[in-house]
Amino acid sequence: MNSLEVSQLAYAYPDGTQALFGVDLSISRAERVALLGPNGAGKTTLVMHLNGILTAGHGTVTVAGTPVRKDTLKEVRQRVGLVFQDPDDQLFMPTVRDDVAFGPANAGVRGEELDRVVKGALERVGMLEAMDRPPHHLSFGQRRRVAVATVLAMEPEILVLDEPSSNLDPAARRELAEILRSLDVTVLMVTHDLPYALELCERSLILSDGVIAADGPTRELLADADLLARHRLELPYGFAIPAV
Amino acid sequence: MGAGHHHQLYLPGGSVVHRLPPQCKLIAVFAFAVVVVATPRERFWAFAAYAVLLGVVAALARVPATYIVRRMVIEVPFVLFAFLIPVIGLGERVTVLGLSLSVPGLWAAWNILAKATLGVAASILLAATTEPRVILIGAQRLRLPSLLVQIAMFMLRYMDVIMDEMRRMRVARESRGFEARNFRHIPVIARSAGALFIRSYERGERVHLAMLSRGYSGQMPIIHDMSASVPQWGTALALPAVALAVLGLGL
Amino acid sequence: MHVPDGFFNAVTSVSAGVVAAAGVAVCLRGARRELDDRTAPMAGLVAAFIFAVQMLNFPVAAGTSGHLMGGALAAILVGPYTGVLCMAVVLLVQSVFFADGGLTALGVNITIMGLVGVLVGWAVFRLVAGLARGKGGVTLAAFLSALISVPASAMVFTLLFSIGGTAPIEVSAVAAAMGGVHLLIGIGEGVITALTVGAVLAVRPDLVYGARGLAKPLVLRGAEGTTTVGAPEPAPVRGAGRPFLLGGIGVTLVLAGLVSFFASSSPDGLESVAESKGFLDRATDHVFSGWALADYGEVGGIPVGVAGIVGVGLVLLVAGGVAYAARSRDRIKV
Numbered sequence: 001m002n003s004l005e006v007s008q009l010a011y012a013y014p015d016g017t018q019a020l021f022g023v024d025l026s027i028s029r030a031e032r033v034a035l036l037g038p039n040g041a042g043k044t045t046l047v048m049h050l051n052g053i054l055t056a057g058h059g060t061v062t063v064a065g066t067p068v069r070k071d072t073l074k075e076v077r078q079r080v081g082l083v084f085q086d087p088d089d090q091l092f093m094p095t096v097r098d099d100v101a102f103g104p105a106n107a108g109v110r111g112e113e114l115d116r117v118v119k120g121a122l123e124r125v126g127m128l129e130a131m132d133r134p135p136h137h138l139s140f141g142q143r144r145r146v147a148v149a150t151v152l153a154m155e156p157e158i159l160v161l162d163e164p165s166s167n168l169d170p171a172a173r174r175e176l177a178e179i180l181r182s183l184d185v186t187v188l189m190v191t192h193d194l195p196y197a198l199e200l201c202e203r204s205l206i207l208s209d210g211v212i213a214a215d216g217p218t219r220e221l222l223a224d225a226d227l228l229a230r231h232r233l234e235l236p237y238g239f240a241i242p243a244v
Numbered sequence: 245m246g247a248g249h250h251h252q253l254y255l256p257g258g259s260v261v262h263r264l265p266p267q268c269k270l271i272a273v274f275a276f277a278v279v280v281v282a283t284p285r286e287r288f289w290a291f292a293a294y295a296v297l298l299g300v301v302a303a304l305a306r307v308p309a310t311y312i313v314r315r316m317v318i319e320v321p322f323v324l325f326a327f328l329i330p331v332i333g334l335g336e337r338v339t340v341l342g343l344s345l346s347v348p349g350l351w352a353a354w355n356i357l358a359k360a361t362l363g364v365a366a367s368i369l370l371a372a373t374t375e376p377r378v379i380l381i382g383a384q385r386l387r388l389p390s391l392l393v394q395i396a397m398f399m400l401r402y403m404d405v406i407m408d409e410m411r412r413m414r415v416a417r418e419s420r421g422f423e424a425r426n427f428r429h430i431p432v433i434a435r436s437a438g439a440l441f442i443r444s445y446e447r448g449e450r451v452h453l454a455m456l457s458r459g460y461s462g463q464m465p466i467i468h469d470m471s472a473s474v475p476q477w478g479t480a481l482a483l484p485a486v487a488l489a490v491l492g493l494g495l
Numbered sequence: 496m497h498v499p500d501g502f503f504n505a506v507t508s509v510s511a512g513v514v515a516a517a518g519v520a521v522c523l524r525g526a527r528r529e530l531d532d533r534t535a536p537m538a539g540l541v542a543a544f545i546f547a548v549q550m551l552n553f554p555v556a557a558g559t560s561g562h563l564m565g566g567a568l569a570a571i572l573v574g575p576y577t578g579v580l581c582m583a584v585v586l587l588v589q590s591v592f593f594a595d596g597g598l599t600a601l602g603v604n605i606t607i608m609g610l611v612g613v614l615v616g617w618a619v620f621r622l623v624a625g626l627a628r629g630k631g632g633v634t635l636a637a638f639l640s641a642l643i644s645v646p647a648s649a650m651v652f653t654l655l656f657s658i659g660g661t662a663p664i665e666v667s668a669v670a671a672a673m674g675g676v677h678l679l680i681g682i683g684e685g686v687i688t689a690l691t692v693g694a695v696l697a698v699r700p701d702l703v704y705g706a707r708g709l710a711k712p713l714v715l716r717g718a719e720g721t722t723t724v725g726a727p728e729p730a731p732v733r734g735a736g737r738p739f740l741l742g743g744i745g746v747t748l749v750l751a752g753l754v755s756f757f758a759s760s761s762p763d764g765l766e767s768v769a770e771s772k773g774f775l776d777r778a779t780d781h782v783f784s785g786w787a788l789a790d791y792g793e794v795g796g797i798p799v800g801v802a803g804i805v806g807v808g809l810v811l812l813v814a815g816g817v818a819y820a821a822r823s824r825d826r827i828k829v
Contacts, residue, residue, distance in 0.1 A: 253592065253593065253594065270591075273598065274598050274599070277500050277597065277598045277599045278505060278599055280500065280501070281500055281501055281504070281505045281508065281597075281599050282505045285661075315594065316594075318593065318594055318595050319499060322498075322499050322502070329662045329663075329664060332664055332668060333662065333663050333664055334663050334664065334665055335663055346663065348663035349662065349663055349664070351663075352661055352662035352663055352664075353662070355501060355661050355662075356499070356501045356502055356661060356662065357501075358501065359499075359500045359501020359502075360499035360500050360501045360502065360597060362500070362501075363499060363500025363501065363597040363598060363599065363600075364499065364500075364594050364597070366598075367590070367591070367594035367597075367598060368594045370591070371591065371592050371593070371594060376592050379591060379592070389520075389523055391523055391526075391527065391534060391535060392519070392523065392580070392583075392584065392587075394535035394539065395534070395535055395538045395539045395542060395580060395581075395584045396539070396542075396584050396587060396588055397535075397539065398535055398536050398538075398539020398540060398542075398543070399539045399540075399542040399543045399546065399584055399585070399588060400588065400592070401539070402539065402540055402543040403543045403546055403547070405543075406540075406543045406544055406546075406547045407547050407550075410547050410550075410551070430683070430686050430687055430690065431690050433551055433687065434686075434687045434689075434690030434691045434693075434694060435690070435691075435694045436551075437548050437551060437563075437687065437691040437694070438690075438691045438692075438693070438694025438695045438697075438698070439694065439698075440544060440547065440548065441541075441544055441548075441572060441691065441695055441702075442695060442698060442699050442702060444540045444541060444543065444544035445537070445540065445541065445544075445572075445699075445702050447540055448533075448536050448537040448539070448540035448541065449533075449536075449537070451536040451540065452532075452533045452536045452537065455536065460532065461532065462531070462532035464535075
């Protein structure tokens with residue numbers, strides 16, 4: 001069974017602007033996939049469908065066999081862990097511990113079990129010692145790691161990260177990559193940071209103008225200069241795809 | 245950073261006062277303030293006793309006197325007002341240093357100064373010995389509506405974020421040579437305020453989405469429960485109880 | 496204008512606390528109905544915004560500067576219910592976490608700056624925006640509502656002062672001084688509120704609660720040419736006007752009740768009124784009499800009437816404004 005299955009997904013905002021025009025994709029368990037695309041391609045809109053914040057105008061989204069519908073929202077949100085671009089949006093509780101506990105507590109976990117889950121999640125991102133600190137006292141990179149922990153605590157089927165490398169310094173970027181590589185969950189990483197996609201994901205999808213324009217091994221897609229240019233994607237200056 | 249009153253007052257520590265459950269401290273400080281406000285202004289020695297009581301609490305909590313005094317600047321505007329009262333007050337007048345002052349006005353000024361100072365000092369002690377989020381847990385224990393507690397929680401969490409945004413906007417303005425000097429500059433400040441509102445509002449929406457994504461359905465999951473024992477209540481309420489006894493002595 | 500402990504006597508402080516609690520309770524329900532599960536994060540963020548904006552100093556006149564109180568601004572941007580909640584939480588946080596404003600004076604502060612500032616601001620805004628349509632009307636209404644809400648708060652402060660203030664100053668002098676100063680501050684508040692609302696209106700008109708009727712009609716392009724349909728009703732709030740109206744009247748009635756209650760029981764306020772009218776020439780020995788709450792139990796006759804009439808008059812004025820605002824709002828919807 002695939003972790004994520006999206007078929008013929010189309011969506012228009014209430015103001016009439018259509019953002020998605022029939023997206024098809026499927027991601028199997030424990031795969032790490034990058035979703036690439038220029039600004040305005042509909043990446044964030046697509047992500048918002050994955051846990052039912054937006055409801056599909058047409059088509060379906062299925063998470064580990066469960067279709068995303070009004071009556072399955074609770075279950076779906078448990079299975080899809082969304083990490084927002086700005087960790088300040090995600091870390092809204094007074095302490096790191098409370099924040100990581102928020103998701104599992106909403107799912108009904110209490111007491112010692114909750115404590116165990118929280119500690120486990122923080123351990124996986126190497127932030128256990130920050131447990132009782134307020135989020136706004138942490139560095140940006142630390143906050144992003146805690147944001148990942150808040151989602152891991154819910155033991156999701158699939159982890160969806162929106163621009164995980166943005167605003168990180170090189171060391172924090174490497175640390176996050178190490179953490180992501182160490183996790184045994186399915187990862188969908190939305191980004192326009194192409195080297196990061198290459199570093200972490202075997203496979204990539206290109207979302208452009210509201211449809212999936214390409215799907216294949218990251219290395220091949222990034223080596224295709226024409227394809228990248230057609231979709232307003234660019235490798236950083238001086239960056240070359242290492243020879244296979 | 246910003247005006248003085250944005251600084252957090254909390255002084256980490258492990259004293260008896262720090263360790264008391266927040267709900268006990270809230271009630272104690274509030275009751276103390278009520279006793280102070282209800283004390284007749286002629287009772288000089290009672291006010292002296294209250295000050296001594298607060299001094300004892302400060303010593304127990306290891307909050308230095310200088311710390312409290314420095315934080316009392318918050319009171320300055322009303323101190324200035326208090327000094328005005330004898331000048332413009334009514335009633336019998338006396339001449340002090342060539343100034344004609346109203347006697348009831350002097351009493352009123354003393355009354356406000358004494359009570360406001362004691363109240364501010366007590367509040368500073370509370371805030372210095374209790375983390376903001378813990379105070380909120382206490383407030384929730386005291387049956388403050390949980391929605392109100394949540395709003396305050398979000399406000400405290402995002403205060404710094406928003407102040408930072410405001411600071412960045414100011415830096416951006418000033419680095420282009422702008423400085424608010426007179427009335428004509430108000431539009432620029434207002435545009436910043438407008439932009440700040442939009443950012444705050446949109447952040448609120450994103451925070452809500454983040455909450456939904458982790459299963460929020462309108463209720464905050466109960467994560468903390470701080471119950472207070474009878475001895476703890478006793479310790480905390482000693483402050484207003486002694487104050488009340490002092491007040492009672494004179495009746 | 497954060498009132499410290501000791502400025503008002505204990506009875507007034509506690510009574511204002513009751514009024515504030517009732518007002519906040521009404522607004523909690525109202526905000527919940529409008530924002531449902533978004534209430535906590537949205538109101539929290541807006542409260543943080545108000546807190547930050549209160550630190551923006553703006554030049555008022557040569558050499559002096561003022562800062563926003565934000566009641567009218569909050570009312571216009573997020574509506575009266577959420578506005579009151581935000582102001583109340585800001586004041587609560589300032590009092591408990593920053594020792595700014597006395598704990599026992601919290602009720603007074605919330606009543607003056609939260610309830611009165613927001614409600615008067617909102618009432619004036621609806622009134623003016625109902626008469627003058629369009630973006631210009633909204634801006635004008637924003638200016639006037641902030642301009643009036645600040646001295647209105649100052650007047651209610653004066654009213655409370657005449658009831659339970661602890662300083663022996665002629666009420667008329669307090670009224671003149673507070674009114675004068677706050678009219679000046681009100682001008683600054685009005686300008687900055689209007690411009691701030693205008694700035695938001697220019698970029699995200701959908702976020703301005705007070706301008707929700709301004710959405711452009713949608714254009715449909717079909718085979719028979721273009722047709723327009725009415726703008727989608729933005730988040731229709733069923734019967735929101737009525738509870739707000741009832742809440743407003745309730746608060747006003749409580750205020751009115753308090754006024755008459757204290758007019759006949761409070762020592763200090765009566766004393767000031769009496770002195771200002773020249774009734775009490777024997778007035779100085781009281782300073783040394785014991786219990787601050789209990790001296791001058793009785794002064795009969797006219798002063799009670801004066802305080803009562805002034806108070807009830809003011810309260811009726813507010814009630815009338817609220818009622819009219821609610822009415823004009825319903826009319827806009829139709």
